[in-house]
Amino acid sequence: MYLLPTDEQDEIVATVRSQLEADFDLHALAARDGAPSVVDRDLWRRCAELGWFGLGLEESLGGVGYGLVEEALLFAELGSHATPGPFLATVLGARLAAEAGASDVAAAVVGGESVVALAEPEGDRLRVTDHGDADLLLVVGDDGAALVSSDGLEFRTEPSLDVHVPLATVDAAAARAAAPVAQLADAGALLLRGTVLISAELAGIATATAEQSTQYAKDREQFGVPVGSFQAVKHRCADMAVRAEAATSTVRHAALAVRDGLAEAPFHAHAARAVAGDAAVANAHVNVQNHGGIGFTWEHTAHRYVTRAQVLVRTLGDRTGHLGALLEQPAPQ
Amino acid sequence: MDLDLTEEEHAFREEARTWLRSNLPTEARPPEGQAMRDFDLAWQRTLYDGGWAGINWPVEFGGRGLSDIQQMIWYEEFARAEPPFTLNNSCTFVANNHGGPTLIVNGTDEQKAEHLPRILRGEVVWCQGFSEPGAGSDLAGLSTKAEIDGDELVVTGQKTWTSYAHVADLQELLVRTDPTAPKHKGITWVICDMRSPGIEIREIRTMSHVTDFCEVFYDEVRIPLANVVGGLNNGWRTAMSTLSFERGTGFMADQVELAATVERLIGEARERTDASGRPLIRDEELARRLATARAEVSALRAMTLAGISRTARTGMPGAEGSMIRLFHGELHQRVYQLALDIIGPEALRLTPVDGEGVWTGPYLQSFAYTIGGGTTDIQRNIVGERVLGLPRA
């Protein structure tokens, strides 16, 4: 048992990180606040070339051949950088297509040619995130999951809490009317992976906000000393670090349990989702406070983590749902 | 990253499970006095004879030389065996969890050869004489003084909150040997024989009704200089390694047991009903708190594993141990607060701190988890300053 990344995994993280810093700088991306699609096709294709969309997909299915653990490390970085773009729908959509035998579709998604947006039921409509440039919708529901074409669908756009996660709805019956391009009757395993990946993204938010606050507490001076020397601030930073550590460790544990197909995998995935969600929301909130006035500005990135955390804890189930599911599980042996 | 157990670790788990089935005591632990000491030492001896003492201690001193992972597996199997007592609620705690480990890292060959085997065989009880009336969180402010006289230290002063001093043979004692040096520089860590002339011990009753807390008074107590561990006036460093074990790995058994406690509590909530006959687990608020507790003990286990992985890389638990200690202490309290909300009228009935199906005693005891070994405020300072590198006030 070993819960820290190997050297090879550290290298993957370092590569992802430098790419995100170069191409996904949040200040530069602010120019696209509120745009129907935040990430353009060129950038999306570059991410594809780096192998991100098929990172955890088996080579036999057209992927890079790493596993869920490496995918979770990627998603933790996406969370850390509050990266916009339909990464989750893409990674899950590619797997769905590959497992359903639609290898052309999978290849187009993995290659960044087909853009996928996530569609979740909301009353008699589907709530679609990142609809702007989507070719396909990944529709998830109780009756499995399917990739459907977005052609001819009428999107009703709405202002989004997170201006980097464009929001729209579409008529559910209309979306389900056309034959899906790929389909899984039982999406349990796919959604379990999704739970781990969202948890990883949330853990990334918890980590990045803890680091942002700690750095600011060292740099910002008041009363002639760094504000981090005040115990009230220091203790808030310490609590953020503990929450980030709890979230990160739990997510890694869950990723391993799901990868290895352990009987208690759902237990750990739901637990990770609860712990990481709480950590992300709490840390994102405290992070604003720790920055004082500048933390309240549009220019500062603190608010990006707040809204991203709030979107993610409501994606593919919410806190109540995951806690309920966790309580249904047998105790791990 | 992996969750795999080696074949050896699998076999170890099986071996532990089988052994526990036929060797676990069935009687409750006596809560006090000589009977308690006898019980704790007899259990330690049983562990030793079975090969379960000093699992991660060096073989040359009677340990098994195995990994921290195996140590954790043992705790897990112990918790799973539904024992009638908790492992760490024992007067052997200090010796097993930080006294012995401190000697392994800092002791001379003679000290190790003399003390480590006796600890493992259940022949001695150790206690910890760090805190004083005027020096708790500010441990380095301690004033119990020791003067050198020939090849002896002569100690005069007072310690307090010394758990199990009244049944102890030996003590990890911190004394001031150089009153002129800066406060961290004039301290010495020494092994004190609790039977020495000049020592007086008074028991203190705690809020959980037990009397294993003590005050210890020293009046010109003579201790051989050969008992100094880690060098004269170098005691702060030795004490830091003691505390890194106490905070880093000392509570691993409690952390593992807490998971079993939460499962027991979920069982209670399934069986118990409210006034209208509805199972408590159907109550939305209780269900949410129980599920959160489950998620958080799962996080605690993952953090423990991450901590073990880190220690495997560096050899010693680092300041990160304070993150686990902090998380565990507060979670431990939340779990027992939740228990009181689940057990209904039983919440009004006092139980011992230890034993089968007890809740209110452990609830009262849980307040210790954010004070002993450094309060949560101090743990937060350590995380802020030593893990995150924030400036001191």
Ligand SMILES: Cc1cc2nc3c(=O)[nH]c(=O)nc-3n(C[C@H](O)[C@H](O)[C@H](O)COP(=O)(O)OP(=O)(O)OC[C@H]3O[C@@H](n4cnc5c(N)ncnc54)[C@H](O)[C@@H]3O)c2cc1C
């Ligand atoms: C169950 C139990 C067993 C124990 N066993 C032993 C033992 O065997 N041997 C031993 O030597 N000691 C033992 N102790 C003592 C323990 O280590 C001390 O109680 C602890 O370190 C706190 O010191 P104090 O009691 O003097 O409290 P104080 O230091 O007086 O603290 C009072 C309050 O002030 C806060 N505070 C103090 N300093 C700071 C600061 N710098 N920043 C923020 N807040 C601060 C504290 O967090 C606390 O809330 C035990 C304690 C308990 C509860």
